[in-house]
Amino acid sequence: MKCRLRYYIILIYICIYNISNAETVYTVSPSKITVETPVTITFLLATNIKTIDSVSFNVTDGITISEYTIVPQKDGLFFTVKLKPTQAGKHYLKNVVLKSGSILHTFDIGAAFIVEGVITINGIWNGPKKVYQYEPFILELTVPINLNENVYKELANKINKYCEAMYIDSNKYLVIARSSCMLPDFQLKITDENTNGAVQFLIKTEPFTIVTIDIPPGTDWVTKDNTMHHTVHTKKSIYSSNEPVVFDLEIHATGIPVSSQTKSIHIVGTNEYKEHLEIPLRTQYSIVQNTLLSMQEGSGTVILTGIGRYTIVTDPIVVFNLKTGKQQLISGKEIEISVEEDIQESADLQNLLTKEQRLLCEIMNTDNSECIKELTRLKSEQYGWWSRSYAARIAFALVIQDKAYASYQIMEAQKHGIPILLQVTYPTIYQSLFFTMPAPQYFLVLLCICGITLLLVIKLQKQRNRKSIFLTIVLISSISILAVLLGLAIYERIPHYGITDATPVYKVPDRTATTIAMCSTGSIVKILSASHAWNYIEFEGKQGWVPAAALVYRVK
Amino acid sequence: MWKGLIYFIYPFFCISCICHDLTLYQAEQAGKQGNYQKAIALYHSIDEDMENPMIAYNCAVLYTELGEYQAALNVYKKIITKKNPDTVRIASLYNAAYILYEKKQYSEAAELLREALMVTNDKDVQMLYQCVLAGLDPGLGITAVTEMSAVFGQPEVKTDALIFTPVPYGILFPGTQANSNDFLDH
Numbered sequence: 099m100k101c102r103l104r105y106y107i108i109l110i111y112i113c114i115y116n117i118s119n120a121e122t123v124y125t126v127s128p129s130k131i132t133v134e135t136p137v138t139i140t141f142l143l144a145t146n147i148k149t150i151d152s153v154s155f156n157v158t159d160g161i162t163i164s165e166y167t168i169v170p171q172k173d174g175l176f177f178t179v180k181l182k183p184t185q186a187g188k189h190y191l192k193n194v195v196l197k198s199g200s201i202l203h204t205f206d207i208g209a210a211f212i213v214e215g216v217i218t219i220n221g222i223w224n225g226p227k228k229v230y231q232y233e234p235f236i237l238e239l240t241v242p243i244n245l246n247e248n249v250y251k252e253l254a255n256k257i258n259k260y261c262e263a264m265y266i267d268s269n270k271y272l273v274i275a276r277s278s279c280m281l282p283d284f285q286l287k288i289t290d291e292n293t294n295g296a297v298q299f300l301i302k303t304e305p306f307t308i309v310t311i312d313i314p315p316g317t318d319w320v321t322k323d324n325t326m327h328h329t330v331h332t333k334k335s336i337y338s339s340n341e342p343v344v345f346d347l348e349i350h351a352t353g354i355p356v357s358s359q360t361k362s363i364h365i366v367g368t369n370e371y372k373e374h375l376e377i378p379l380r381t382q383y384s385i386v387q388n389t390l391l392s393m394q395e396g397s398g399t400v401i402l403t404g405i406g407r408y409t410i411v412t413d414p415i416v417v418f419n420l421k422t423g424k425q426q427l428i429s430g431k432e433i434e435i436s437v438e439e440d441i442q443e444s445a446d447l448q449n450l451l452t453k454e455q456r457l458l459c460e461i462m463n464t465d466n467s468e469c470i471k472e473l474t475r476l477k478s479e480q481y482g483w484w485s486r487s488y489a490a491r492i493a494f495a496l497v498i499q500d501k502a503y504a505s506y507q508i509m510e511a512q513k514h515g516i517p518i519l520l521q522v523t524y525p526t527i528y529q530s531l532f533f534t535m536p537a538p539q540y541f542l543v544l545l546c547i548c549g550i551t552l553l554l555v556i557k558l559q560k561q562r563n564r565k566s567i568f569l570t571i572v573l574i575s576s577i578s579i580l581a582v583l584l585g586l587a588i589y590e591r592i593p594h595y596g597i598t599d600a601t602p603v604y605k606v607p608d609r610t611a612t613t614i615a616m617c618s619t620g621s622i623v624k625i626l627s628a629s630h631a632w633n634y635i636e637f638e639g640k641q642g643w644v645p646a647a648a649l650v651y652r653v654k
Numbered sequence: 655m656w657k658g659l660i661y662f663i664y665p666f667f668c669i670s671c672i673c674h675d676l677t678l679y680q681a682e683q684a685g686k687q688g689n690y691q692k693a694i695a696l697y698h699s700i701d702e703d704m705e706n707p708m709i710a711y712n713c714a715v716l717y718t719e720l721g722e723y724q725a726a727l728n729v730y731k732k733i734i735t736k737k738n739p740d741t742v743r744i745a746s747l748y749n750a751a752y753i754l755y756e757k758k759q760y761s762e763a764a765e766l767l768r769e770a771l772m773v774t775n776d777k778d779v780q781m782l783y784q785c786v787l788a789g790l791d792p793g794l795g796i797t798a799v800t801e802m803s804a805v806f807g808q809p810e811v812k813t814d815a816l817i818f819t820p821v822p823y824g825i826l827f828p829g830t831q832a833n834s835n836d837f838l839d840h
Contacts (some may be wrong), residue, residue, distance in 0.1 A: 247730055314715050345698055366687060458751070563732075596746055604724050605720055605721075605722055606694060606716075606720060606722045607694070607725075608717070608722065608725035608729075610722075610724040610725055610728060611717075611722045611725045612721070612722060627693065627695040627696075627698065629699065629702040630702055631702060632698065632702070634691070634694075634695040636699070641691050
């Protein structure tokens, strides 16, 4: 055990002795070295070895030792080594191993020199030969050395001229080909920063052919699998009328959108409202675990004025599934929203309006003095004889500047708010507004018929037999029917009024027709004929047509 | 019980039919008297959606009488796209083509007239087609233009204000045309 320990101590001593005596001072000539230029390295090896059996030099690849000489000196061995570089780059004469008897003496030299020139590196592409159009695939570049990331990115730019390519990491690219193409042999020259530009690398890649299989026409998306999310959503499900409805469209899948930069949205209401919108889409890409994820986003705004339920639905997406190799239709999820009456026009408010003035002012939370002033003016100047509730409603509408509602309440007040005594006292004003009596001839004919019938009844009453009673009943019934007809005739001639929003009055019931007048908000028009979509009206002495939706209030 | 129900419903049915016919008659009279707006309103009160081809056609003609050519064109196109009797389709095609011709939209007019000529050999339709072709290519249909001038008057006399002269297809009131039996069915 002791012997073995001594042996190890001696060995360590020898090593330390040899290393500590290593001479690292060397000269390299010439100063500018190119390939095939002979290089001479000289160094003095401080050693006391007397006999040398063999010498070996440890050098980097691309260098061959052509000859060497060893001249014994007083303080060691002087080496002159001639080398011949066969390849550009940074080269080393690492160490010299001298064999003296059975002992190997290793002396580190570390003589470094740079051989100027260009190093050619061949790159090989690895990837599928046949893919579908727009199918994302991984293309790998195999090179014998480690390349900088910038080099790979520069290569990606070169590939992009032929197909879509994104550098992922390491030596991989995510490639999408629209059609069959061939990547030619790229050549890229880069300088080696370690050699201060003395050495350059020429990266040469082999040509690579991508053959694509056509996907069916009309495809919107090409996806890796069937995990596609296609949604449209709104922030709320209930909106009030005239409130902007903002909806967001989102489509994402593991794949790529092929064509559509816009998406059609259809809004269908229960009130026969239909609208079609084209939403511009923004596309974002992300790569997760060598897989391409694409996301299309867009948003739109629509103002739904009509009360009702609306369905928002997008056009289906035609997807080509790479897994199955088949085209499929993916429908978007429908969403439903409801538009309710605006609080300002709701029944709640109308109920509130019927309450006292003071309460009104408090609810309005506005300047009370303004409201009271308006009410006082209205009551004293114009509408003194109307009931308090109508005056309050009119004042309220005027204060909140809802002209349409104010006009409506004025009309209602004129029709229903005037006491019967006033109606009788001022029949001309009242009747001219709300009743038009049938022509006098109509009354004359009716009076004649009634008169004759009554005479007959009286005559038959005197006879007092069964037949006469029957005739009397018939005659009384006839008079009743005539009275009903008279009532109907008067009712038919009751003009209906409407209060409009700001709308044009068209010459004929068509939106492309000539506009003959413009109704402002709160304009009172006489409805001559009404139907679901269009109303035939009289406004400022002109007769024309307005859309039924433009009449916000009706007075019947 | 069913008998009683029928007796009960029957008078209402009769009254409804009478009211319908009365309104049609009123509309016809209003149109004849030149009260076009009233006639349109009456037609609208009967058939707002213009499902009845006769009412739709008459409304379109009334629109043209009021100078609303685009509105008339819209109605004609609605009639054309639906499956309607040949007579009303030909008349609509002719009138729509005439409006387009006067608007110098020759290719669209030619398309409509070609559709009309597939079902009729009417001389007026053929003449208008020749005029439209002449409009498309001045080298065509010169003879027909002369013939057309003889019927309608000098072309240069026409101004935009007088573009529509619905000859021979005027308002098709029920019973006023010899070949209007199809409309009576409606």
